[in-house]
Amino acid sequence: MADVAPAVLGSQEEALVEVVELSKEFDVSPPLLTRLLQGQQKSFLRAVDEVSFSIPRGRTFSLVGESGCGKSTLARLVVGLYAPTRGRILIDGKELSRLRSRREQAQVRRRLQMIFQDPFASLNPRWRVRDIIAEPIRAHGLMSDRKAIDRRVGELLELVRLTAADGLKYPHEFSGGQRQRISIARALASNPEFLVCDEPTSALDVSVQAQILNLMKDLQRELGLTYLFISHDLAVVYHLSDYLGVMYLGRVVEWGAARNVFANPQHPYTRMLLDAIPDLEMSGRQRIPVRGEVPSPMDPPSGCHFNPRCPFANERCRAEIPMPIPTVHGGEVRCHAVEEGRLTEEVVRDALRRPLAEEEVP
């Protein structure tokens, strides 16, 4: 693993963001006294485990996965809300954790911003909207003239399809979708190039979600933004992404160009996830039945984390951690079965047929 070069994602595009073998461990040990008295060891939860990817400028990279897979931790690592245990994050070639002077740090920080999931919790209810949006401008010392700031806030509000007059209101006067627009305006206030969006639409209704997704796409085009988009909704991800990474218990098990991953998923977990989505097309297609649940990240299975739920697992999968191998489409996948060429069409079709007979509603 250690000598695998950072992923270039099979493209010649210039990477704005590079994440190299990033890991984050949380100390979840019992208190010292308990450890001494009961002879327990320190214990760590590895929320992010040797994750590498890169995002070309102006593109959207999405991370999908179920709860507890570490996708939000990864988002927080990338914006610097957590310090990585190991590994590096490079923004435009500058390594975040290596920046010594405050000035250098502030310069990089200005260029990356975050949008959070819950638009009710991420806006200060006691501040007027114009102060919320002006905060990054003031914090980064981008402007000092009051009038200029007001003008800029008005522009930002119009950019997210609100009106300048909305700046005088308080967050509670807005609906969920409008609040998410305010969050976006705040994130854009410091002229960032890179936005980390942690489930920005999962608290919203579908029709409002469509408005926000359209807005995000428009802004990306107008301002040349780069997105790291975290979501559990594969349809939203399909709509928005250029690149896609699938996470399972802290590891990215597969990534590549989004269209390729959707059209031709390699990892059995990706296949299962894609098959589990309720089908609006009502095609009545056959699916790999979902087995079991996500194990506790406190005590992940040995070898490939997915092995207890994988219909194709064997001894090697239980013993050995799969290393990333390149896929034919220029992405990477971590799976022994793919590496050994065990996942032939026949084998997959067999897995489709087997348990269906007993489980399907007649």
Place this chain on the structure above:
Amino acid sequence: MADRTLAPHSPAEAHKGGKPPLLEVRNLQVEFPTRRGLLKAVRDVSFSLQEGEILGVVGESGAGKSLTGTAVIGLLEPPGRIGGGEILLNGRRIDNLPYAQMRRIRGKEIGMVFQDPLTSLNPLYTVGQQLIETIRTHTDLSEARARARALELLADVGIPAPERRIDQYPHQFSGGMRQRVVIALALCVNPKLVIADEPTTALDVSIQAQIIKVLKRLCHEHGAAVMLITHDMGVIAETADRVAVMYAGRLVEIGPVREVVKNPRHPYTRGLMGSIPVIGHDQERLNQIEGSMPRLTEIPSGCPFHPRCPEVFERCPRERPDLLPAGPSQAACWLYDPEEPRGAGHG
């Protein structure tokens, strides 16, 4: 499926088959008295449910879908109350029953599955105790027989090693397993009707698929009808026989699932379906419905959707449309009035 289409404003037609529908809701109103006047959260909602049928109820937050479900099981939280209309179970009115009688119906004739499995289970009792208590409340089975039945149910909903799991507490179960227990609890005395309010919303996609499967299979085996309330069109498309779409407290469209999903009639349903991203559909922009759902205090006159409707015309703000036949479905929209010249060529 098409022959199940009902005519909500002519209940007589529903009796044509001879048997009354399992559940019939007529002109249901749910209201909340407040200092600033009466808020009507559900207005004039009528529908019926046949035995063994799965009716999906969809809508966005605040559309009144959950309140409709809670009104049917008689669990509206005061000051919320039923302000008018009737609810009939097997032809018998249940909306005006005294508390004690309604309690006997709840659980025995109507089962419930809520969104958050943790709040529907008592954390201080084992899963087995809760199942056995419910079974014994509604039947005259002995303790031992009830326990055997509980074990059977747990195995039925796909909980591995039920002999061991039955004596565990809810916190020892994962989210998906808890929801399975809740389903077992809802079905333990073979109710004829199950009300499932967002049963999969709190769960991950892979678990969601399992739960939907279990719910669908069991209701089929037990012959129970399901009123499935959710905001997730995908879940509805996979599960329901018929779909009712709600907007601002009213039913705007009802019809067979394939029709509503593939060929929505009401402009709101069309907008809603168009705003859902679909894997495999490459589109630069999603269809978006301008504006947002009106507040209960500011419901527009006439058709409540008219300020956001792309096909609005003079009549819409003036008069409110009732459900009108629109192909195999029904839609509350003037476009489907046969006497409306604007409606020609639609449907």
